[in-house]
Amino acid sequence: MSTPATVHRRLKPSPFLPDLAEIVRKDRLTAAETLYQLRLVDGTELGHVPGQFVEVGVFGVGEAPFSISSSPSRGEVFELCIRRVGDVTGALERLGLGARVTVRGPFGRGFPLDAMRGRNVLVIAGGLGIVPLRSLIINLLDERADFGDFTILYGCKNPTDMLFKDEITRWAARSDVDIRITADIADPSWKGNVGPVTTLFRRLTIDPRNTVPVMVGPPVMFRHVVKQVLACGIPEDRIVLSLERRMKCGVGECGHCQINGVYVCQDGPVFTYAELKRLEEAMLR
Numbered sequence: 387m388s389t390p391a392t393v394h395r396r397l398k399p400s401p402f403l404p405d406l407a408e409i410v411r412k413d414r415l416t417a418a419e420t421l422y423q424l425r426l427v428d429g430t431e432l433g434h435v436p437g438q439f440v441e442v443g444v445f446g447v448g449e450a451p452f453s454i455s456s457s458p459s460r461g462e463v464f465e466l467c468i469r470r471v472g473d474v475t476g477a478l479e480r481l482g483l484g485a486r487v488t489v490r491g492p493f494g495r496g497f498p499l500d501a502m503r504g505r506n507v508l509v510i511a512g513g514l515g516i517v518p519l520r521s522l523i524i525n526l527l528d529e530r531a532d533f534g535d536f537t538i539l540y541g542c543k544n545p546t547d548m549l550f551k552d553e554i555t556r557w558a559a560r561s562d563v564d565i566r567i568t569a570d571i572a573d574p575s576w577k578g579n580v581g582p583v584t585t586l587f588r589r590l591t592i593d594p595r596n597t598v599p600v601m602v603g604p605p606v607m608f609r610h611v612v613k614q615v616l617a618c619g620i621p622e623d624r625i626v627l628s629l630e631r632r633m634k635c636g637v638g639e640c641g642h643c644q645i646n647g648v649y650v651c652q653d654g655p656v657f658t659y660a661e662l663k664r665l666e667e668a669m670l671r
Contacts, residue, residue, distance in 0.1 A: 404488035435496030437519035443488035450474040457524035506534040538565040541583030550607025594619030625659035
């Protein structure tokens, strides 16, 4: 499988120079997560690839990296699903519609869409891993004829943590998508599968010659899911993962995201398992 390309929206004198964007919509998804829709003030499109991220800054507070949740096939606006966990995310939540923030990027390597075309795609999301994978899912649905069988496996801690519930309902209603969902802990109202995302592999038929698995989630999920995928006969260089780890500056200068000398913000966040298995600190084995 070819290595995903690094794509930037346009050349700037410095990658530290931001653009201005305004918040055009906010939707509360859970008690902690909000979906933000933004538009660049200069009227251009972000020009990202699914799997990339941006740095968003709030004036007087600071800046933080966030995965892009929307597909580039959807026009001028782009979306970020953000969990409220600190100063920047708290400040974002207090901003109203029309407020302006700074945006740098997009940065990093995205998912290898060209290598997926004509193949079956197996998307595996754990927890917040559905956030960057949503950009890929929507892109694949918008270009559905270019891909083979499309399967989505999504695991969350409990049903109340599930993100994009309305969209998942619409995806599940389609005849050209097989979506399976599980919760680690079920409440009385949950009628679906209970257990880790690996339990969704039961009764799942995978063609190892023509399937590209793409997974995003916590490292502990990677270790178990990779074993399942390898057991199906899929080669290591066709297993795709996104590893967002301690990213800060986005341009490989601060060193926060180094893994054995590899800068996740620039060399990733998308990797193949063949690339990551050589990095001891990636903790995938």
